[in-house]
Amino acid sequence: MALIVQKFGGTSVGSVEKIKNVANRVIEEAEKGNEVVVVVSAMGKTTDQLVSMARDISGSPSKREMDMLLTTGEQVTISLLTMALxxxxxxxISYTGWQAGMQTESVHGNARILNIDATRIQAQLQEKKIVVVAGFQGHDANGEITTLGRGGSDTTAVAIAAALNADRCDIYTDVTGVFTTDPRYIKGARKLQSISYDEMLELANLGAGVLHPRAVEYAKNYQIPLEVRSSMERESGTIIEEEATMEENLIVRGIAFEDSITRVTIYGLPQSLGALSTIFTTLAKNRINVDIIIQSMTAEDTTNLSFSTKSEDTEAALIVLENNKQQLGFDRVETESGLAKVSIVGSGMVSNPGVAAEMFEVMANTGIQVKMVSTSEIKVSTVVNEKEMVKAVESLHEAFKLGQHANVLA
Amino acid sequence: MALIVQKFGGTSVGSVEKIKNVANRVIEEAEKGNEVVVVVSAMGKTTDQLVSMARDISGSPSKREMDMLLTTGEQVTISLLTMALxxxxxxxISYTGWQAGMQTESVHGNARILNIDATRIQAQLQEKKIVVVAGFQGHDANGEITTLGRGGSDTTAVAIAAALNADRCDIYTDVTGVFTTDPRYIKGARKLQSISYDEMLELANLGAGVLHPRAVEYAKNYQIPLEVRSSMERESGTIIEEEATMEENLIVRGIAFEDSITRVTIYGLPQSLGALSTIFTTLAKNRINVDIIIQSMTAEDTTNLSFSTKSEDTEAALIVLENNKQQLGFDRVETESGLAKVSIVGSGMVSNPGVAAEMFEVMANTGIQVKMVSTSEIKVSTVVNEKEMVKAVESLHEAFKLGQHANVLA
Structure with missing residues (x-):
């Protein structure tokens, strides 16, 4: 007998029919003799509808009241799924976040989990009940309702799995697993049998939205094996686990990509110790996410600085920079839009220094200009023209033989 | 400065626009310098939609899970109204039932309030905040979510008013007050300035659905003055208070009526001490509501027994009787459908013994046959042909001068 936590996202519980289907998946696991805790999100478009009502009332609704509003979404799902079971x-039996003992910080909209008092869940499991828990939500020490923010339900599932010392946490979603690259765009993309936490973290951060990075980090910290799998198909999914336990260690595990990137370049920035910090602190304060940053020296006492950002954030970034021009002391700002980011990820890179070079060579041979580069121990990111994005990914996917199970290390 | 509890029902908060309108009504009261607690129901059709989803999943959904499901309705309203304020x-600030300290019995679907811990509400009032509380819901001693059943939000409002020792509890609804009879059917129906708790209880029980009898009883027990008024119109409503404090004491305060009544007559019931008890216990166990009961002796050792019931319950009643025919030992059952109940209510009746006689005279003069009669200290109910219901009410309304402020006692 194993203790298994299952998580079903909004698409998987999007209608009464789908909830009945989820009930069957849950029952399958229970009938194997396993103890099962199920974590669910709000039904399909529910959250969007609730947000839209709030926006009709206020341009900037109270965060506390938004939590009060949005947490009803999962509460509807837990009750319906429990009825179906x-x-x-x-x-x-169903539990809201506060009933399930999900204690969080006193922060609304994006609280971190502080502690899980799993007493009630454990008591119900001992009584042989399937326990259905509302994802995404918790409560603080004062009995205020809080939410975990984006990826919240994934995080709830992993956190409960950790608190219960579960044998496995299965993340059911609308894809059949984690792929070498996005199969909607790239022919030959292959479903991975397994991937390490660190690789998944890089891929999650790079926008391959199967699983929220926060949940992956939590799983890594508590060493909870995850399986990403489809709520509709029966095939097995992708296991996310510690690298050491994996069967194959790949140089490149997957390729992530993202369009609508803009490069912002600041010319003539005075060379002072605080300049970089000032710029990025100012941008962060204004909630502008900056990705790749490149600084290049010039002959004079000034530097040029480039960073990439989502195109939708560019206008706000320019306004912030312009408003702070005096203080920052730069000369001028230029932007280049219509760009994309293409990244290769693989834990084998650590011990294979030539991987970045190989990537650039593939790009050069395909006639694709690399405009920015950023590297980590297990990742190389490049910025290219948006029009060449898919071609770049296809070339890399082929060059690194990702479709073929073939780049296994000795 | 006064402490006022306001309650807005589902129609009053049926859309975002209506919620904004409610916010204005709340603010008006607050800007007079009053402390305000607002109790709200679920938005318009929300409860029906949730019930329908549950029915799609189960013919008899778990009552615990129904409470879990339905309580999301008020939670949506409290957050949106609070955002608007x-x-x-x-x-x-908004509070769910459990946050507001509404402790109930451990019963799902129809729990009674055991205790209100108003600490949190009081603390927020002291901080000069308007407190918005979810009606209809509470929690038991084990942290389970419960609901109060029909009329729950009215009861929540009155109970909170009692716990806070409020100066007034205003029930905002889609009518402008309590009328002498239903103005949708009877021309000349007049809005009452005031009515006693006891009269309101009889009228509420008789199906004049402005206010749930349970809330009226609660208000009577704690001597909380209620005002029933419109959430859309500005005019003053109807005050419900103790009879002693009222300006005018009427013989007949109002006329209630209800169609779709069936009379069930059981012939040849053996005259035993336990027969009546057995019959009505059996019907009650099968959740069949019986209203007026009349027993008539016959020459032999048997009696005939008639009772009235809602027509929709008749078939179930007949099945129950047939299934228990052996045990009950009666001869046969006959039914007469297409009937209606017409009742006059007024606390002045207690000291005016001729009122029932006057009612029967009016009916006779109008050519209406009275088929059943039932009386209480402040009420006379009759059963008549459905087709003659409106004519009966009109005649009585005129005879007792209800449209004219004229039947005031000396």
Missing amino acids: IEEGHEA | IEEGHEA
């Missing part, structure tokens, strides 16, 4: 003859 | 520059 009971209807199929299984004992089941 | 904040948007208008007022400090406000």
Whole structure:
């Protein structure tokens, strides 16, 4: 007998019919003799509808009241799913975040989990009940309702799995697993059997939205094996686990990509110790996410500085820079839009120094100009023209033989 | 400065626009310098939609899970209304039932309030905040979410008013007050300035659905003055208070009526001490509501027994009787459908013994046959043909001069 936490996202519980389907998946696991805790999100478009009502009332609704509003979404799902389980003859009980003992910081909209008091869940499991828990939500020490922010339900599932010392946490979603690259765009993309936490973290951060990075980090910290799999298909998914336990160690595990990137270049920035810090602190304060940063020296006492950002954030970034021009002391700003980011990720890179070079060579041979580069121990990111994005990914996917199970290290 | 509890029902908060309108009504009261607690129901059709989803999953959904499901409705309203109040520059905070300290029995679907711990509400009032509380819901001693059943939000409002020792509890609804009879059917129906708790209880029980009897009882027990008024119109409503404090004491305060009544007659019931008890216990166990009961002796050792019931319950009642025919030992059952109940209510009746006689005379003069009669200290109910219902009410309304402020006692 194993203890398994299952998580079903908004698409998987998007209608009454789909909730019944989820109930069957849950029952399958329970009928194997396993203890099952199920974490669910709000149904499909529910959150969007609630947000839209709030926006009709206020341009900047109170964050506390937004939490009060949005947490109803998961509460509807847990009750309906529990009814469906009971209807199929299984004992089941639903818990909201506060009932499940999800204690968080006193922060609204983006709280971190502080502690899980799993007493109630454990008591129900001992009574042979399936326990259905509302994802995304918790409560603070004062009994205020809080939410975990983006990727919240994934995080709830992993955190409960950690608190219960679960054998496995299965993340059911609308894809069948984690792929070498996005199969919607790249023919030959292959589903991975397994991937390490660190690789998944890089891929999650790079926008391959199967799993929220926060949940992956949590799973890594508590060494909870995750499986990403489809709520509709029966095939096995992708296991996310510690690298050491994996069967194959790949140089390049996957390729992530993202369009609508703009490069912002600041010319004539005075060379002072605080200049960089001032610029990026100012941008961060204004909630502008900056990705790759490149600084280049010039002959004079000034530097040029480039950074990439989502195109939708560019206008706000320019306004912030312009408003602070005096203080920052730069000369002028230029932007180049219509760019894309293409990144290769693989834990084998650490011990294979030539991987970045190989990537650039593939790009050069394909006639693609690399405009920016950023590297980490297990990742190389490049910025290219948006029009060449898919071609770049295809070339890299082929060059690193990702479609073929073939770049296994000795 | 007064402490006022305001309650707005589902129709009053049926859309974002209506919620904004409610916010204005709340703010008006707050800007008079009053402390305000607002109790709200779920938005318009929300509860129906949630019930329908549950029914799609299960014919008899778990009551615990129904409570979990339905309580999301008020939670949506409290957050949106609070956002609207904040948007208008007022400090406000929302509380679910459990946050507001509404402790109930451990019963799902129809729990009674055991205790209200108003600490949190009081603390927020002291901080000059408007407190918005979810009606209809509470929690038991184990932290389970419960609901109060029909009329729950009215009861929540009155109970909070009692716990806070409020000066007034205003029930905002889609009518402008309590009328002498239903103005949708009877021309000349007049809005009452005031009515006693007891009269209101009889009228509420008789199906004049402005206010749930349970809330009226609660208000009577704690001597909380209620005002029923419109959430859209500005005019003053109807005050419900103790009879002693009222300006005018009427013989007949109002006329209630209800169609779709069926009379069930059981012939040849053996005269035993336990027969009546057995019959009505059996019907009650099967959740069949019986209203007027009449027993008539016959020459032999048997009696005939008639009772009235809602027509929709008749078939179920007949099945129950047939299934228990052996045990009950009666001869046969006959039914007469297409009937209606017409009742006059007034606390002045207690000291005016001729009122029932006057009612029967009016009916006779109008050519209406009275088929059943039932009386209480402040009420006379009759059963008549459905087709003659409106004519009966009109005649009585005129005879007792209800449209004219004229039947005031000396």
